[in-house]
Amino acid sequence: xxxxxxxxxxxxxxxxxxxxxxxxxxxxxxxxxxxxxxxxxxxxxxxxxxxxxxxxxxxxxxxxxxxxxxxxxxxxxxxxxxxxxxxxxxxxxxxxxxxxxxxxxxxxxxxxxxxxxxxxxxxxxxxxxxxxxxxxxxxxxxxxxxxxxxxxxxxxxxxxxxxxxxxxxxxxxxxxxxxxxxxxxxxxxxxxxxxxxxxxxxxxxxxxxxxxxxxxxxxxxxxxxxxxxxxxxxxxxxxxxxxxxxxxxxxxxxxxxxxxxxxxxxxxxxxxxxxxxxxxxxxxxxxxxxxxxxxxxxxxxxxxxxxxxxxxxxxxxxxxxxxxxxxxxxxxxxxxxxxxxxxxxxxxxxxxxxxxxxxxxxxxxxxxxxxxxxxxxxxxxxxxxxxxxxxxxxxxxxxxxxxxxxxxxxxxxxxxxxxxxxxxxxxxxxxxxxxxxxxxxxxxxxxxxxxxxxxxxxxxxxxxxxxxxxxxxxxxxxxxxxxxxxxxxxxxxxxxxxxxxxxxxxxxxxxxxxxxxxxxxxxxxxxxxxxxxxxxxxxxxxxxxxxxxxxxxxxxxxxxxxxxxxxxxxxxxxxxxxxxxxxxxxxxxxxxxxxxxxxxxxxxxxxxxxxxxxxxxxxxxxxxxxxxxxxxxxxxxxxxxxxxxxxxxxxxxxxx
Amino acid sequence: xxxxxxxxxxxxxxxxxxxxxxxxxxxxxxxxxxxxxxxxxxxxxxxxxxxxxxxxxxxxxxxxxxxxxxxxxxxxxxxxxxxxxxxxxxxxxxxxxxxxxxxxxxxxxxxxxxxxxxxxxxxxxxxxxxxxxxxxxxxxxxxxxxxxxxxxxxx
Numbered sequence: 001x002x003x004x005x006x007x008x009x010x011x012x013x014x015x016x017x018x019x020x021x022x023x024x025x026x027x028x029x030x031x032x033x034x035x036x037x038x039x040x041x042x043x044x045x046x047x048x049x050x051x052x053x054x055x056x057x058x059x060x061x062x063x064x065x066x067x068x069x070x071x072x073x074x075x076x077x078x079x080x081x082x083x084x085x086x087x088x089x090x091x092x093x094x095x096x097x098x099x100x101x102x103x104x105x106x107x108x109x110x111x112x113x114x115x116x117x118x119x120x121x122x123x124x125x126x127x128x129x130x131x132x133x134x135x136x137x138x139x140x141x142x143x144x145x146x147x148x149x150x151x152x153x154x155x156x157x158x159x160x161x162x163x164x165x166x167x168x169x170x171x172x173x174x175x176x177x178x179x180x181x182x183x184x185x186x187x188x189x190x191x192x193x194x195x196x197x198x199x200x201x202x203x204x205x206x207x208x209x210x211x212x213x214x215x216x217x218x219x220x221x222x223x224x225x226x227x228x229x230x231x232x233x234x235x236x237x238x239x240x241x242x243x244x245x246x247x248x249x250x251x252x253x254x255x256x257x258x259x260x261x262x263x264x265x266x267x268x269x270x271x272x273x274x275x276x277x278x279x280x281x282x283x284x285x286x287x288x289x290x291x292x293x294x295x296x297x298x299x300x301x302x303x304x305x306x307x308x309x310x311x312x313x314x315x316x317x318x319x320x321x322x323x324x325x326x327x328x329x330x331x332x333x334x335x336x337x338x339x340x341x342x343x344x345x346x347x348x349x350x351x352x353x354x355x356x357x358x359x360x361x362x363x364x365x366x367x368x369x370x371x372x373x374x375x376x377x378x379x380x381x382x383x384x385x386x387x388x389x390x391x392x393x394x395x396x397x398x399x400x401x402x403x404x405x406x407x408x409x410x411x412x413x414x415x416x417x418x419x420x421x422x423x424x425x426x427x428x429x430x431x432x433x434x435x436x437x438x439x440x441x442x443x444x445x446x447x448x449x450x451x452x453x454x455x456x457x458x459x460x461x462x463x464x465x466x467x468x469x470x471x472x473x474x475x476x477x478x479x480x481x482x483x484x485x486x487x488x489x490x491x492x493x494x495x496x497x498x499x500x501x502x503x504x505x506x507x508x509x510x511x512x513x514x515x516x517x518x519x520x521x522x523x524x525x526x527x528x529x530x531x532x533x534x535x536x537x538x539x540x541x542x543x544x545x546x547x548x549x550x551x552x553x554x555x556x557x558x559x560x561x562x563x564x565x566x567x568x569x570x571x572x573x574x575x576x577x578x579x580x581x582x583x584x585x586x587x588x589x590x591x592x593x594x595x596x597x598x599x600x601x602x603x604x605x606x607x608x609x610x611x612x613x614x615x616x617x618x619x620x621x622x623x624x625x626x627x628x629x630x631x632x633x634x635x636x637x638x639x640x641x642x643x644x645x646x647x648x649x650x651x652x653x654x655x656x
Numbered sequence: 657x658x659x660x661x662x663x664x665x666x667x668x669x670x671x672x673x674x675x676x677x678x679x680x681x682x683x684x685x686x687x688x689x690x691x692x693x694x695x696x697x698x699x700x701x702x703x704x705x706x707x708x709x710x711x712x713x714x715x716x717x718x719x720x721x722x723x724x725x726x727x728x729x730x731x732x733x734x735x736x737x738x739x740x741x742x743x744x745x746x747x748x749x750x751x752x753x754x755x756x757x758x759x760x761x762x763x764x765x766x767x768x769x770x771x772x773x774x775x776x777x778x779x780x781x782x783x784x785x786x787x788x789x790x791x792x793x794x795x796x797x798x799x800x801x802x803x804x805x806x807x808x809x810x811x
Contacts, residue, residue: 235714237714240709242709243709270787338787340787341787341788342784342787342788343788344784344785344788348784348787349784352780352783352784353780356773356776356777356780357773359776360769360772360773360776363768363769363772364768364769367765367768367769368765371756371765375761375762375765378761379760379761381750381760381761382749382750382751383750383751383753383756383762384703384750384751384752384753384754384756385754385756385765386701386703386711386754386755387700387701387711387754388701388754388755389754389755389756389765389766392755393766393769394769397769397773519680519681519682519685520682520685521682521683599681602682602683608681608682
């Protein structure tokens with residue numbers, strides 16, 4: 001009964017979304033206040049209906065209702081409760097429902113928080129958001145309905161893939177979707193502004209918080225996914241340049257570009273057309289990501305028709321929304337006249353450089369991801385594009401970005417001077433260079449990646465600190481320190497996010513350059529040296545888990561005879577899915593992680609054991625969190641709220 | 657590995673053929689650390705032919721083990737890195753190369769990024785140059801705006 005209720009709510013949500021898409025749009029065209037007013041309740045009702053539907057599906061999973069195909073395929077009575085709940089979105093149909101829920105949530109948020117928007121813009125934004133909802137709800141109901149029943153329910157389910165039964169992964173998809181779908185707001189604002197025919201500073205200010213929120217969620221989502229890959233997959237890798245990862249990375253890069261170009265629109269009324277284009281493309285890449293993930297076209301070039309119906313449908317959504325928005329853009333872009341003037345050396349130019357590097361970086365990731373497909377289609381060549389290509393083609397742009405970041409961040413608007421602008425940064429530059437060279441000298445014969453990472457990290461982090469400090473003006477130190485606390489949160493957010501980026505760049509280089517690896521056979525009771533540590537395999541035991549059997553090793557790590565930690569790496573076997581998993585045991589440290597993996601028993605006795613020392617691993621995810629926190633600081637800046645009040649007053653005056 | 661990662665997000669394969677990684681086994685490791693390091697570097701750039709997204713260094717598939725052993729045999733036989741890679745490609749095709757060769761149509765792939773960057777940089781340069789000069793004289797204020805301006809100055 002509850003399941004039928006959820007199914008019905010979903011169909012009803014589609015009907016409401018159709019109303020939300022059409023009526024306010026027509027109302028905005030006719031300047032009819034009553035019709036435009038439909039937008040708000042429609043957006044909220046759509047959200048409530050999809051939330052009810054989502055709750056019904058969750059109920060089915062929690063109570064193990066095996067009359068639902070989806071529950072049978074992805075759940076099991078013995079599965080821990082957390083994974084029964086995360087199983088709701090741990091599959092294609094359920095994750096689409098989560099996607100639709102978040103889409104509707106953003107639409108409803110626009111209705112709730114959009115009080116300061118001009119009425120026609122608000123109606124159009126919500127209507128465009130509704131149209132995306134229509135597309136995805138139809139996709140779900142016609143090709144991927146989560147509420148399909150079985151005539152004869154089985155006694156138990158087939159369980160969730162054991163690799164997905166993990167707390168890190170339980171929360172990875174929701175964050176990622178909040179990011180992906182959050183970019184739909186930027187898209188809706190862009191399309192609404194194009195229909196409206198007006199892009200001004202206020203538009204830049206309105207679109208920025210939504211993009212910022214989407215970017216924060218994307219950052220956390222990607223970091224969670226990368227962390228999961230690190231501890232779950234068993235060899236300490238954190239990024240694989242896999243098409244699915246790239247699918248989330250491209251919108252992330254473009255959303256950073258969008259964040260920065262929207263600043264130029266807001267402060268200087270320039271780069272309008274480019275910003276609109278970025279807003280459209282950022283969501284476009286979210287859709288492309290959805291296509292890559294759900295059609296199976298790109299990862300497995302050989303099973304082209306993995307799920308043709310779904311793939312074709314998403315391609316149609318992509319074609320309609322991108323085609324429509326870009327056509328509209330082509331007609332209206334010319335009328336978006338830029339106002340602010342600026343010189344070659346200025347903050348504006350620095351942000352243009354930032355946008356150029358980020359967009360090209362995203363493009364490189366894009367072409368690398370789809371090249372196997374293109375090469376097969378047009379040249380009949382079956383080939384692969386992997387890590388070496390991305391390292392070579394992507395890294396230069398990332399490095400260039402880190403190099404110009406501190407200089408650009410301190411450049412004055414309109415007109416600046418390179419040398420004068422860089423003067424406060426000279427100590428940071430010298431220090432970065434000196435420490436980088438020192439590291440280079442100390443590690444003779446190893447890759448240059450480590451020293452470069454150190455230098456870039458110091459440069460960007462110190463640059464962020466100098467930037468913040470320079471905001472406090474001149475005068476006595478005490479006065480400047482006091483002023484530091486009174487700086488706007490946006491300044492703190494900027495410095496924090498930039499510093500987080502520096503830390504992440506450093507950690508990526510450090511992990512790639514200085515990882516220690518050891519592979520060997522160890523017998524019970526045997527010891528071996530790992531860097532400065534001595535590791536002893538004391539015992540290997542069979543342990544029974546809730547829905548798996550485990551082979552658990554107990555390993556003692558000592559340094560100079562003193563016990564550092566006891567780690568218990570496992571090999572698990574999940575009988576329902578017939579699948580083994582490796583559970584690495586990690587001693588998380590500030591400067592390094594000790595990472596132990598137990599492998600198969602060997603013919604001659606003993607076990608294969610893999611050990612790694614991962615330098616600065618926590619800095620990588622810490623850097624991502626700091627970046628996201630910086631975004632959050634900016635999001636709570638008072639200026640957004642003050643501006644909201646101010647524009648409400650001006651919006652009361654009839655437009656034009 | 658990567659297929660597993662894909663799995664988690666696509667959530668469509670009912671039973672992934674591979675599980676967690678065991679990859680390089682202790683009995684494969686060469687005695688000479690220098691040669692072993694070369695073998696590892698080469699095998700990280702070679703793709704497992706049957707498991708979609710993994711390098712033979714990460715893969716658990718039997719064919720990857722065979723390939724790892726082949727790579728080590730060739731190295732022991734005195735081949736250079738390029739010769740080892742050519743040897744494997746001659747048997748399994750360019751599909752196994754994670755680092756696509758910069759030749760023929762692949763030049764499009766390799767040059768796409770730099771050329772788009774140069775085009776974009778040129779476009780940005782022209783745009784910024786134009787933003788540097790006032791394009792049109794400021795439009796005169798309307799009567800309403802004049803009145804408002806007088807009003808403001810008057811205060």
